[in-house]
Amino acid sequence: MLTFELLATDPASHARRGRLTLNHGVVETPIFMPVGTYGTVKGVMPRSLHEMGAQIILGNTFHLWMRPGLDVVRSFGGLHRFEQWHRPILTDSGGFQVWSLGAMRKITEEGVHFASPVNGDKLFMSPEVSMQIQTVLNSDIVMQLDECTPYETSGHVTTEAEARASMEMSLRWAARSKAEFERLENPNALFGIVQGGMFEHLRQESLEALVAMDFPGYAVGGVSVGEPKDEMRRIMAHTPHRLPAHKPRYLMGVGTPEDLVEGVACGVDMFDCVMPTRNARNGTLFTRYGDLKIRNARHKTDPQPIDPSCTCYACAGASGVPWEAGGREGFSRAYVHHLDRCGEMLGPMLTTVHNLHYYLNLMREIRAALDAGGYTEFRQRFAADRARGI
Incomplete structure (x- = not known):
């Protein structure tokens, strides 16, 4: 089941506010979806995802097929009960992971033959197999199997x-x-x-053919696959707003906070990316006032939280009162820096909570701006704040 309501549009751009109803709940759009590759968002308790306002998360068809395997997930009736997440789940088709195997796979018209990266077994993924796996997973949104068109292969840029x-x-x-x-x-x-690929007329042909098949929703794939940022932005500006207005639009694997704000202006409703969680584990933190490298020596004695304006648990503690408003329950940059230097697991847990909270709060602010009819002003304020630096 899927229904999509269009609640508001921005007259100065293609931005829109919507509501997506799925079998396991309602999703307010635009939305960012945390990535849970193996049935968990790395470094975050499911309760924390609820507390920070995650409405829908991703699972990875390919990796869950490898481990724990379909028999295990089937015995729980699907991913929701297996991972104790009872809100909506989207699963990707496995196409990107198969593509990333490189020399370990062979793509044919019938499907993809490849060696398991877990134990070397010879396996086969086809559109039919992908649908069978995702039916067992019982995800609310299922993705078709596609071939992820690379930007380049071994230094060779993909031709038209x-x-x-x-x-x-x-x-x-x-x-x-x-x-x-x-x-x-x-x-x-x-x-x-x-x-x-990076060809607008091919994107248009693909779009029109898919619309004729009448899917409940549409995604834009084949971006964030190594292309220059301006190329990605060009496709992002071309494709999403040309998809049907009465159906949800999903931009796969994107991206930075700036990408999300501009993607919404291009008509995107749904985003996912590993960036907030991966960068958190590598010491790069997103804040209202720019990015912060917590490993830098200058943070060794800094008493401030990661972001003085943030209300996440890492920055404001259980009180939720930000530093700028007098709150003093959050963890200092000095402490997070110390945890990272010592390799303590609490470090990436706190930074992951912060980065995901930042992304989800950014989407809340976007929805509020669209509800209020002030998205242009929001974009200007967002850009000015991020350029200010922290």
Whole structure:
């Protein structure tokens, strides 16, 4: 089941405010979806995800198929009970992970033959197999199997002819995914994925063909695959707003806070990216006033929290009162720096909580700006704050 309500639009851009209803709950859009590759968002308790306002998380079809395997997940009735997350879940198709295996896989019209990165077993992924796996996972949003068109391979930038061949095969796989999804009588929602590399006319062809198949929702794939930022922004500006207005639009694997704000202006409703969690584990923290490198020596004695304006547990403690408002229950930069230097696991736990809270709060602020009819002003204020530096 999927219903999508369009609640507000921004007259100065393609930004929109919506509400997505799925089998396991309601999602207010625009939304950022934390990535839980193996059935968990790294470094975060599910309770913390609830407290910071996560509405929907991702699971990874490929990795969950490898471990723990379908028999285990099936015995729990799907991912929700297995990982004790009872809000919506989106699973990717496995296409990106298969693509990333490089020489370990062989792509054919029928599907992808590859060696398991876990134990070396010879395996096969097809549109039909992907739909069968995702039906067992019982995710609220299922993604078609596609071929993720690379920006370049071994220094060779993908040509228009190569991008076309890849896009056209993804369209054939979309039709096969949809047919198998319907045969399985999966009660959830299947999204088609627009491909076409860095070529707008190929993106348009892919988009039109997918719309004719009448998917409940659509994603834009094949970005954040090594292309320069301006190329990604060009495709982001071209494609999302051309998708049907009455259906949700998902930009896969993107990105920085700036990407999210501009992506919303381009008509995107849904985002995911490993950046907030991965960067947190590597000591890069996102704040209202720019990015902070907690490993820098200058933070060794700094009594301030990561972000003085932030209300997350890492910055404001259980009180939720930010430093700027007189709160003193949060953890200092000096302490987080110390934890990182010592390799203590609490360090990446606190930084992950902060980064995810920042992303989810940014989306709350975006929704509030759209509700109030002030998205242009919000974008200007956001850019000025991020440029100020911390």
